[in-house]
């Protein structure tokens with residue numbers, strides 16, 4: 541049986557903390573897409589840790605962590621991450637498995653990402669510049685190098701061939717930066733990566749499933765950044781939705797049971813692209829300040845706004861969300877009034893549907909206001925103790941979405957999660 545935890549907005553919903561919380565109930569935690577563009581924050585012994593490629597179950601020593609075939613993996617970043625994880629686990633190699641079919645991010649992918657963003661000018665996506673787009677392009681373009689290839693005696697010639705191809709592209713884009721240092725670091729990291737347990741991820745996971753083991757699939761980014769269903773072209777290059785679990789791990793759809801969708805109690809986005817409920821005023825500033833809304837991977841300030849139920853309903857639909865987890869509810873503690881977006885007005889017409897493109901239209905979010913609870917909820921342990929105003933806010937969201945909020949996160953700590961009775 542496979543359960544999934546994924547983000548329903550534009551990423552950074554708090555997936556890392558939630559996966560870390562639920563990991564004890566599973567045997568395997570597996571990442572199925574994305575790469576080091578992700579930044580998943582969790583706390584171990586009160587120390588803040590940000591994971592980029594290693595699954596958020598790594599600190600539970602009896603759990604297996606798998607980097608699935610749908611992931612694009614940067615050996616250099618993996619090496620650095622292992623240094624971060626090392627002090628907290630006895631042997632990080634013991635429980636970390638990597639699929640042979642996962643694609644490798646090369647230094648030239650990172651350079652191409654940068655060149656592509658520079659070429660876009662004002663229309664840039666705001667990529668994390670980790671090489672995600674170019675690496676997935678080489679996957680679908682059938683050129684990429686996979687983790688299994690690192691073990692092949694022809695790896696070097698394969699690498700040089702692809703690098704030359706990339707160099708031609710970079711030259712045509714007038715990218716002049718010297719990346720020779722990046723290459724040295726990369727080749728050292730490749731050597732480091734060869735020492736990991738590199739497996740046929742699909743057999744590995746299915747063999748475990750047939751033995752009755754439980755798998756928790758950890759999503760990266762969020763549904764509105766999905767390459768098919770997100771706010772294209774301001775998206776990432778993978779399927780972030782639950783369908784990505786099947787293709788990104790090699791599991792059949794009927795193996796998936798719970799789809800736990802994580803949403804903030806409000807909304808944020810980092811990078812460019814449409815964001816209908818974005819607040820440009822003091823309230824937005826307040827959300828950013830209280831919520832500490834700065835990117836875990838890039839440190840960029842996150843754009844903030846009210847919760848967007850039109851987009852959330854869409855995300856619940858395309859994912860088949862079975863339960864919701866609402867994070868960062870405590871960030872709203874001090875607000876007198878809370879708004880939620882229930883409809884989009886486009887050219888004078890109201891709709892509850894997300895249009896196929898949001899970049900070339902003006903969307904006026906239709907807001908419904910709620911009274912804030914105006915008290916500190918960070919120490920609350922039981923749902924009976926949650927404020928009435930919060931119950932009204934959450935019940936409205938439950939009814940609108942037709943899916944129930946089952947947990948409310950009231951702080952970044954491992955123990956700050958209230959189960960709704």
Ligand code: GDP
Nearest residue numbers: 552553554555556580581836868949950951952
């Ligand atoms: P992810 O990418 O979905 O894992 O989320 P990030 O780690 O990028 O961003 C979430 C941020 O919010 C992190 O700094 C978390 O420590 C923090 N966080 C998670 N849940 C809560 C919560 O309920 N309340 C508060 N105040 N912070 C939270």
Ligand code: IMO
Nearest residue numbers: 551552577578579666667668760761776810811
């Ligand atoms: P987690 O897993 C928030 C955004 C980038 C940019 C767009 C494309 O931590 O939630 P890319 O690097 O993929 O080419 O960037 O997607 N983005 C994220 N935003 N959280 C993330 O991951 C993100 N990963 C990518 O800011 O707008």
Ligand code: MG
Nearest residue numbers: 552579580836
């Ligand atoms: Mg993040």
